[in-house]
Amino acid sequence: MGVKLERIVKTYYDNLAAGKITARKCQDCGAVEWPPLLGCNTCGSTNMEWIEISGHGKMIQMVMPSPITQRPEMEDIRPYCLAVVEIEEGPVVNVMVRGVNRKNKNLVMEKMPGVPVHATIIPRDGYDTVIFDLDEVPEVPKKAK
Ligand SMILES: [Zn+2]
Structure with a gap:
């Protein structure tokens, strides 16, 4: 697992421990990836931002x-x-x-x-x-x- 992906996984679990379910939202096409991924599955962009999802x-x-x-x-x-x-x-x-x-x-x-x-x-x-x-x-x- 790459260092960047490890960081994403860690952030995701840290957020869960704090009671927040988070996903990654693509800043280029708006797609939301959950569980969070390094890049956007829809357009391939790596311009992703954390968001909290309602669940x-x-x-x-x-x-x-x-x-x-x-x-x-x-x-x-x-x-x-x-x-x-x-x-x-x-x-x-x-x-x-x-x-x-x-x-x-x-x-x-x-x-x-x-x-x-x-x-x-x-x-x-x-x-x-x-x-x-x-x-x-x-x-x-x-x-x-
Ligand atoms: Zn995208």
């Missing part, structure tokens, strides 16, 4: 993890689904979204695409990382007996 977004695709893709190190954050989220500021990312389980997944599915989610900073193994949560977790109505 709000919309889930545009979701799949429940199969036993095969279930990652043991993610045991403590279950239930979650694997999702494609479009962040308010523009980036479209593959993330984990908490709050979706086998019982309520159909209720969530009915509102797809565009289910509102937000980013949450969680500590993991000595550093902070970003995970997404449903803005509203649908309650499954209890079956009448």
Whole structure:
């Protein structure tokens, strides 16, 4: 990893530790890169500036993890689904979204695409990382007996 990229990664984690989710905005074309990259993925410019992002977004695709893709190190954050989220500021990312389980997944599915989610900073193994949560977790109505 180059020195410049290392510095970007460090700044990103320092910001997370301070409770801020930051991205890099291209000063030439306006594209926002998150997680932050050295250069702009859209136009190739390296004229990038730090911005804080809201963390709000919309889930545009979701799949429940199969036993095969279930990652043991993610045991403590279950239930979650694997999702494609479009962040308010523009980036479209593959993330984990908490709050979706086998019982309520159909209720969530009915509102797809565009289910509102937000980013949450969680500590993991000595550093902070970003995970997404449903803005509203649908309650499954209890079956009448
Ligand atoms: Zn650009």
